[in-house]
Amino acid sequence: MRYLPLTDADRREMLRVIGAKSVDELFRDVPASARLPGKVAGLPDHQGELEVERAFQAFAAKNVSPANAPFFIGAGAYRHHVPSTVDYMIQRGEFLTSYTPYQPEITQGTLQYLFEFQTQVTLLTGMEVANASMYDGSTGTSEAVLMANRVTRRHKALISGGLHPQYRGVIQTTARWEGFNAVVAKTDVDGFEDLIAAIDKETSCVVVQNPSFFGHVRDFTKLAEACHAAGALLIVVVTEVVSLGLITPPGEMGADIVVCEGQSIGNGLGFGGPYVGLFATREKYMRQMPGRLVGETVDADGKRGFVLTLSTREQHIRREKATSNICTNAGLCALAFTIHLTLLGEAGFRRLAELNHAKASELADRVAAIPGVAVVNDSFFNEFTVRLPKPAAPVVEALAAKGILAGLPVSRLIPDDPSVANLLLLAATETATEHGMAPLVAGLKEVL
Amino acid sequence: MSMKYTNEHEWIRVEGDVGTIGITQYAQEQLGDVVFVEVPAVGRKVAKGESVAVVESVKAASDIYAPVSGEVVEGNAALADAPGDVNAEPTGKGWFFKLKLSDKSELDGLMDEAGYEAFVKSLG
Amino acid sequence: MVQSLDRSQGRAGTAVTDATAAPKTFTGNRALQIEEPLIFEMGQAGRCGVDLPEPPKVKDRLNGLRRGGEIGLPGLSEPQVVQHYTRLSQKNYAIDMGVYPLGSCTMKHNPRINEKVARLAGIGDLHPLQPISTVQGALELIDTLAHWLKTLTGMPAVAMSPAAGAHGEMCGMMAIAAALDARGERAQRKIVLAPESAHGTNPATAAALGFTVKAIPANERGRVDLAALKAALGPEVAAIMLTNPNTCGLFESEIVEIAKAVHEAGAYFYCDGANFNAIAGRVRPGDLGVDCMHINLHKTFSTPHGGGGPGAGPVVLSAALAPFAPYPWIVKNGDAWTVAEEGTAVAGTPFGRLKAFHGQMGMFSRALAYIMSHGADGLKQASEDAVLSANYVMAALKDVMTPAFDGPCMHEALFDDSFLKDTGVSTLDFAKAMIDEGYHPMTMYFPLVVHGAMLIEPTESQAKEDLDQFIGALRSLTERARSGTAVEDFKAAPRFSPRRRLDETLAARKPILRWRPSNNPPGTDPLRQAAE
CATH class of the missing domain: 3.90.1150.10 (Aspartate Aminotransferase, domain 1)
Incomplete structure (x- = not known):
C-alpha cells in the first residue's frame, strides 16, 4: 500500500522492541465482543491511483459542469x-499540510497570512477588527447572533425576511437548541422591509443581509441608529463579498458585526463547501468574538512576529465558558481568499x-x-x-x-x-x- | 484591619464598611503574566460567591468570586492599561474592585492569614 | 551516549557555527530564511496582479450606495504575489517536511490524488443549488462516502453536513437533545457527563446547549472509573461524552459496560471520534454501543489540515438518533439520487439545519479518494501501523522519559514531565528544543489530567528510519536536560527557526490584530531597519 512506509520486516522488528508477539496484543484492550475477525466486511480492497481517478471521473461525468x-x-x-496562482500557491505543502499554528516559531507563514487576511477583512467591511475566519457565512451568522446575545445579555434576535433562507434556518436551529428567541420577519421579496418598529428592549440584535437574498441594495444607517438607541446590535450579512468593491461597506452604515461568505474570492463553487466565513466587529467587542485571532508581537530577538492571541476566549482554555465551541477555522480557504484579493488589489x-x-x-x-x-x-x-x-x-x-x-x-x-x-x-x-x-x-x- | 482570604485565592481588606478585593500572591504565580482583567461595574449588587470579575493570563482564565455580599463602589480602572500590576503587586496596586459590604458577619467564614498559608501549603 | 543520526553528509567533528552568533547580513535574511514584509508594506498604486477588461459604462442600480474613498487594498503584481506567499510558506513546518507528532491531531500524509479529484471539472466547480438532475454524480459521491462511513463504524445513519469536528459535536448533541425532547425528558435530563481528560470542545458544546457538565474521574489506569460513572448516572443525566480511544491514547477497555450502563439509565452515548484513526477498519464503534460519533475527515481520512481548516465532521448516528438527523441528506430512489431538505416529505423529525448547502463537499471528495485508495484492507493496516508506531516510540523512550500509564497505548504515546523533575527544564522548553532538531513538537499540556503532558502521535505515515531519528533526537534531549548543564540552551530554544520564542504576553496585553500604517513607526520596519 503506497501510503504505508513500514515493511513487514520493520513491523517484526518494532514488535520485538515493544515486546509484543503480534499487533493483536496491542489491541488487547478492545472488548472481545467488538474484535473483528479480519477487515470490515462488505467493502472493496485498496486500489491504485488510476482506478481511483477513473471512479471520480465517472462521478463527474454524471454532473453538468x-x-x-x-x-x-x-x-x-x-x-x-x-486566478491560477491562487490554486497553485495554496497547494504548496508548507501551507496545505501544516496545522493550526500552535508553535509560532515554525508557523510564521500561516500566522502572517492570517494577519494580512484579518486586515483585508476589516478594510472590506469597514470594521475595526476581524478574526481568522469561520466555517462559512451561514455558521458565522449564527455565531454573530450568539455573540450579540453575550454582549447585550439579551436573548431575542430579529431576523430580516431578506436573509438567505438557509442562514435563517441555521439561526433558528441554534435558537431552538441553545435557547434564545429568533423572531423572523416575513419574506421580503420587494426590499421594502422596515424592521425599526419591531425593535424593543429585549432585542439583542437585528440581522439583515446586503444585498438581500432577493438582490436589493439597502442603506441600514437608520436601522443601525435605531438598534443602538435600543441597546441592540446590528449584524449585517454579505453573501456576495465582491459587492463590497462597489457598495458602501456595512461599517460605514453603523453595523456592529459584519459576517460575509468569502467564497467568491479565491474559492470555487465546490458544490457548497468548504467555504470561508469572514467575521468583523468593533474593537470594543473584540473579546466577545468567536474563533481564532492572530496578533502582532515580537520574538526574543525583538523581531516582529505573529501569534494566536486572546485564546482565553476559546474552548481549549475556557471549556464550558468559551465564547464558542469552534476549534478550527477555514485556514486554507482564507489563504485562497487572501491571495486572490492580493492579486486583485x-x-x-x-x-x-x-x-x-x-x-x-x-x-x-x-x-x-x-x-x-x-x-x-x-x-x-x-x-x-x-x-x-x-x-x-x-x-x-x-x-x-x-x-x-x-x-x-x-x-x-x-x-x-x-x-x-x-x-x-x-x-x-x-x-x-x-x-x-x-x-x-x-x-x-x-x-x- | 488585617486581610481575609477565600479558598478561591481572593483576599479582602476591610476599612469601615468597604472591602477591597484582589487575588493572592499564590494565585498570580499560578496564572503567570496577567494580560487582562475585567472588573465589575459600579453600582452592581453582588452576592457572596457570585462570579464578578475575570482575570486572564496568556494560557488561563479565572473567574473572581465575591468573597462577601455587597455593592460595587469602585473598580480598578488602571488595570485596563496595566494588567501587570496584578503580578507586580497583587495585594497593592493590583487590587480588583471595592465592595460596600451588606453583611459584615460573612467575613467570619473566611480564612485569616495563617489559615490561608496552611491552605496553600496543603495544595503542595 | 546517543548515536548521532545527523544526515547532513558533513564529516563528523566538523565545526558547527552557532547561527545566532553569525554576523548580521545587510538584508536581515539568512540564506533561505528571507524576511518578508506585509503585503500592505509592499503595495504600490498602479500595480495589479490581474488583467480584467474595462467594464462597460452602465447606469448603476446601487440605490445611491456607491462606495466612496479608498478601500486601502495594496497593489501587487503577480510575480510579487508568488514570491510573497512562497517566502511565507518557507516559514512553516508541515507534514510534507517530516514527523509532525501533534497528539490528537493525526498529522498523517495527505495524498495528492485527493487534491486532484476534488478539483475535477464536474466536481469541484458545481454549484450547490444546481437542479438535482444535473448533480447526480455529486450526490452519488456523497452517498458512496456515507456508505463507507456507516459500514466502517457499523452505524445505520450519518449526518454529513457538519463543517468540522466541533460542529459535529454540536450536531450529535443536538440530535440527543431532540431525542430527549421527543421523549418529553429534555427539561429533566440536564446533565452531561464527561471525563476530566476530555477535549475542551466537549464541555463547550454541552454548555452551549444548556447542559451542565459534570466531570467523571479516571481510574489509575487512565480509563473512566466505571463505578464512579455508574454512581453519577441517573434520571437527570442526558448523555456521556467520551473520546475513544481516549485523550490519553488508551482504549476504554470497559466501554461496552459503560454503554450498557448509560443506556440503562436512559441516557445517550456521544463518542468523540477524534481518535478514530487508531481503530478504523479494525473496530466498529457501533459494536461498542455508541449512539453517535463525529468523524474528523481531516484526521482519520487525510484531508489536508490547511493551516487550521477547513475540516469536515460527519456524524454517524444509531437507530435511536437517526430520525433526528439534520437537513440535508442524500436519498437514493432506484437509480436516481435526490436531496432531502426543507420542504421535502421525510420520515422522522430533523432537528434543523447546521449550515447552508450540503456540507464540505471538497473534503468528501478527498476523504473518499483516500478511503478508496486504502480499501478495507489498507485502512485496517493503517490503523495497525499507527498503533504499532506509537507503541514503538513509547517502548524506545520509556527508559528515559516517563510514560503516564502502563501497558500498550493505541495511536499516541503519552508521557508526563516527571523525567524533567529538578532539571530546570519544563515541558515547554523541551518542546521548543525539538524545533531546533527539525521537528514539530508534540501536543503539550494536554490532556490536563497528566502533569506537563507530552502527547506523541507519530501516525502510520513515517518510515521506521525516520521514527528512529526522531527517537534518537528525543533521547539526546533527555540526556542534555538531565545533564544539568544545558538549562540555558533549553530556555533559549528555538534558535534556528524563522523566529525565536514570541512574546505572547505582549500580544495579549496590547492586541494588534490588523495592520495600520502606525503599526510601524520609523526604525521598526524590518526591511528599512536592515537597510539603515
Missing part, C-alpha cells in the same frame, strides 16, 4: 474566475465589482424584455429576482434539460410560501458572456 453550460445561479454561492477588486454589476445590468435588461417576465428589483449588485408568469421550478428543470443552468427557483429554499412560487433568482458575474445570455433568453422565451 457550469463550465459547459450557460450559468446564472447565485443565492449565496457565486461563480467567479479564480484596490484597482482589480473595484474593477471586478464594476464588471459584475455591468453584466447583471445587461442581463436584467434583456430578461425584462421577455414578455410576461418582470424584474422585481430597482436596485441590485450582480443578482436580482424576476417574476415569471408560471412556477419557476419546472421552468428551471425544462431549461436544465436544454443544458442551461438558469438560476434558482426561490421555492427551492422557501418551499412553504406559495407567493414565491413564480420567482426566479438570476445572478451574472464577470464569467457571464453573450454566449450564455443569448441561450438563456431564448430558452426562457421558449418554455414560458
